């Protein structure tokens with residue numbers, strides 16, 4: 001065992017002094033951990049490259065649809081939420097690219113959409129349009145020499161996303177358009193892709209086609225269409241990076257380190273139906289936050305937070321709503337550089353239990369230093385709200 005450790009660390013025990021030999025035995029666990037850390041962060045490079053390519057191409061498809069959105073491009077799902085040709089097209093593109101780029105990996109994808117509604121007679125026009133969009137998008141990346149995908153190929157690629165995930169092995173997690181309501185309004189949305197390994201998020205890519213490259217501090221600022229389109233990415237142990245979606249140089253980013261709640265503005269859902277704005281207002285007041293909330297759609301909130309625009313994200317869905325892993329996995333790792341995301345009781349988020357992310361009450365994100373004060377304000381506000389009912 002020791003011999004193999006010495007070999008792995010490329011040490012020569014015969015040249016070690018009598019003093020350093022015993023030291024070697026104590027330092028081996030430390031060095032082994034370092035070797036393991038290095039190989040862990042190195043080992044996701046191929047997956048990261050494939051994920052960035054897939055998310056960036058899916059973003060091109062979504063931008064094209066958002067520019068020329070037709071009423072016939074939108075459907076209503078069983079839960080009354082909207083779904084568009086871009087949600088389906090984005091899922092097909094990401095699924096197809098990941099499988100093609102990583103042929104040696106066993107492929108498992110947990111994704112939001114499935115093909116059931118698209119297989120219905122009345123959706124045939126929509127399926128034709130999705131198939132055209134997917135083929136145009138793949139061709140734009142030099143995949144023109146391949147055979148165009150048939151409608152059935154597109155349905156199969158979408159249905160690759162039916163995996164249940166879980167605590168073992170590797171699973172991709174995808175929200176092909178997070179914030180479909182923002183997408184339809186012409187506002188913020190994200191293509192959110194993450195990789196789970198043994199139940200932990202190890203890699204995340206967030207493409208936010210409408211997010212300004214400069215910091216955002218209010219919703220009004222987001223109306224500018226200049227210099228927008230951000231790609232955030234992170235994998236374990238390497239920090240978080242941002243580049244423009246058209247491929248500028250990456251810059252390292254991190255969550256705001258402010259310890260002063262008076263300087264800390266907070267993000268929340270644009271849609272009041274997605275998060276209780278009255279509760280977040282109460283929490284912010286208790287904490288001493290002075291700035292008004294910044295309300296934007298989708299995991300673009302995690303992206304903005306990861307580069308220090310604001311310092312807090314509060315999400316409190318109304319009673320009965322169950323969070324899904326694809327709505328948080330990519331954002332969770334993107335804010336890990338200086339930030340921490342927990343449920344309302346301070347528990348870490350557990351992505352290992354299948355498609356749902358069951359938890360206590362809500363999700364809160366901030367830096368490590370502000371978290372204790374935020375948790376206190378959250379718990380007091382929840383008690384106050386419960387006693388006023």
Ligand SMILES: Nc1ncnc2c1ncn2[C@@H]1O[C@H](COP(=O)(O)O)[C@@H](O)[C@H]1OP(=O)(O)O
Pocket residue numbers: 081112175177178179180181182268269270271273274275296297298299317318321327
């Ligand atoms: N009733 C709801 N409550 C909370 N979140 C919802 C609800 N309906 C849909 N969502 C999901 O909330 C997320 C966006 O929330 P927000 O923009 O408020 O952060 C999306 O994942 C959206 O799904 P989808 O991916 O279909 O857009």
Ligand SMILES: [Mg+2]
Pocket residue numbers: 081082083112180
């Ligand atoms: Mg949806």
Ligand SMILES: [Mg+2]
Pocket residue numbers: 175177178179326327
């Ligand atoms: Mg979503």
Ligand SMILES: [Mg+2]
Pocket residue numbers: 087112175176177178179180
């Ligand atoms: Mg979605």
